[in-house]
Amino acid sequence: MPSSSFPAPSKFPLGPPAAACGRGHSAGPAPPAAGTMKSAEEEHYSYVSSGLSSGLPLSTAHPSLPAPCHDLQTSNPVITVLPSAGHPSGYGSTVDSGSAGYFLPSGGARPNGAPTLESPRIEITSYLGLHHGSNPFFHDAEVEDTVPGARRAPSTATLPLPSLEAYRDPTCLSPASSLSSRSCNSEASSYESNYSYPYASPQTSPWQSPCVSPKTTEPEDGFPRGLGACTLLASPRHSPSTSPRTSVTEESWLGAHGSRPSSPCNKRKYGLNGRHASCSPHPSPTPSPQGSPRVSVTDDTWLDESTQFTSSAIVAAINALSTDTSLDLGEGVPVKARKTTLEHTAAMAFKVEPAGEDPGTTPPAAAFSPSDFPAFQHIRKGAFCDQYLSVPQASCPWVKPKPLSPASYMSPSLPALDWQLPPHSGPYELRIEVQPKSHHRAHYETEGSRGAVKASAGGHPIVQLHGYLENEPLTLQLFIGTADDRLLRPHAFYQVHRITGKTVSTTSHETILSNTKVLEILLLPENHMRAIIDCAGILKLRNSDIELRKGETDIGRKNTRVRLVFRVHIPQPGGRTLSLQVASNPIECSQRSAQELPLVEKQSTDSYLVVGGRKMVLTGHNFMQDSKVIFVEKAPDGHHVWEMEAKTDRELCKPNSLVVEIPPFRNQRITSPVQVSFYVCNGKRKRSQYQPFTYLPANGNAVFLTLTADTERLRCFF
């Protein structure tokens, strides 16, 4: 089994498409402009194309689809995909066996396979309500492929869409869908997306239309892969004509882009107007409540991964779903406004909301089986793509399609990237043997690569699949996922960046699922199904670009932590496929992390003359350009304290080191011992920035300055 292939990405690089799917469908952000939206139905129709294309399996391809599972089990459900062809039912429905279940995010499939939603059409109502219907999260793991037809039903659902628009700026309205970062993601999963499509998430619909630019629709793109779906079709809906946005061409987009909007709002507006004219109008003064569902996650918030599967996990999941969509309770405060941190709390609580939105969660997807709507699959991409604002490719270099690697194959039915999968099932366990460093500065498209993610102890992360005894190599997929407290999903603001070169020992192949770039790495039996991940860097996309995408509800500001997400699809007897997934520890991707509190690990000497003006070298971490060293003298009486800033010799400073000149002590006339200490501060920050640095000598004693009788020569013993 080689690999899985991803559906072809759509043309858009950025594409929200995928995301769109996920989210949109599910939760649906409410489309701001209703007008723009097409009816859900339409969407469906549009999709029509044939089913998925099949992937091309290489050796083992499995067409099967993922199935959601219900069980939450802590463990994780596994998803198996059945190849079956045919029937629709399966897709989300059945649960399969055992193991696995995995959660679907929003989808609503039912265990039995029946999609939760049934009606074919999607109603897009915007309201909050939502429902998701059933909990989308859990579905049976296995998914069978069913016939396309079968599945379709799912559609049903009304997607609750919150009013998405509201979400960000009233004016701007973004598409809303909330899903956070994932929004895109959702799409990412191609399959699912497909499935989801039918639903048209609220968000989707509305936006889509506008979005759909003709081009998007085009298949082109180049991505032949899998699903090509995108190509799909230009579904009618997409037809440019239809959509207002048509007018907006990339160019226009570019133009807009070109000059980055300074503020998000502007951008958005721009986007809206331009693209979605319709939207603009809408901007209801009142932001729709729902607007953005997603609460943005802030740094603060994230939880451990572990939680995800626990009961709390469930809750979390729910929250997650809701989150995105969430309408804020309040009102339509733009998501951004909200900002992260807080939100959690409150937000979460109620989040449950409409499911749909969350891309990440997107349960909906699960619900549908591709089979049901073959066409959809394609659609999804296409649709999605369209829906999102297309980003100029230029801006999204990473989007470029690449040739399939041999290993890859497209399987139409692999679980969407925002589906929650277990790390182990039966004899198999996908494990991260060596975790990545907790910090990796991502690079912007305007910069050169900043290299591969490394392991904290040097070297690179290592992933291994245990329990696999076959002789066939498998494809390990890697994408950048979120690290917040909501369900794991592709990160909208970061993409994995493939690194090649002589220093890279692991070859990889790049594909795009939905809006998510995925790196495919072979796991070879001869290597014990173990791979050294030295080919994965992290690309940061501009917040403003991503936030403009339709359906994207996450905000990028302060959303700088990610996780490396690894997946493997193991063919099972009977044609099913077992999908396992494991995520790394969180990785802080901003430069600022390096600006955190300075830490002195050691100083150049432990004893030397300090007569005014001796240089001392401090080595540690997080020293910055403006780091200052403040010496503090405390008189014997303990009441007289003087602080003095040491001069820093920048020319002699090297990374992670500070060369400072110890200032002459004020109390030179004091003949008794004077306690001296110093601390290092970065930037202009004051309190929080100042990190009283307690210098502790090796023996654990405090720092004392012993003044000799002659006082001219002071000896400092640390």
Add this chain to the structure above:
DNA sequence: AGAGGAATATCT
């Protein structure tokens, strides 16, 4: 390419 640092630009 791969880093590290920092100037600027943008929010909050």
Add this chain to the structure above:
DNA sequence: AGATATTCCTCT
């Protein structure tokens, strides 16, 4: 004013 986000520069 501060905190963050992006873009630039420089160096190896």
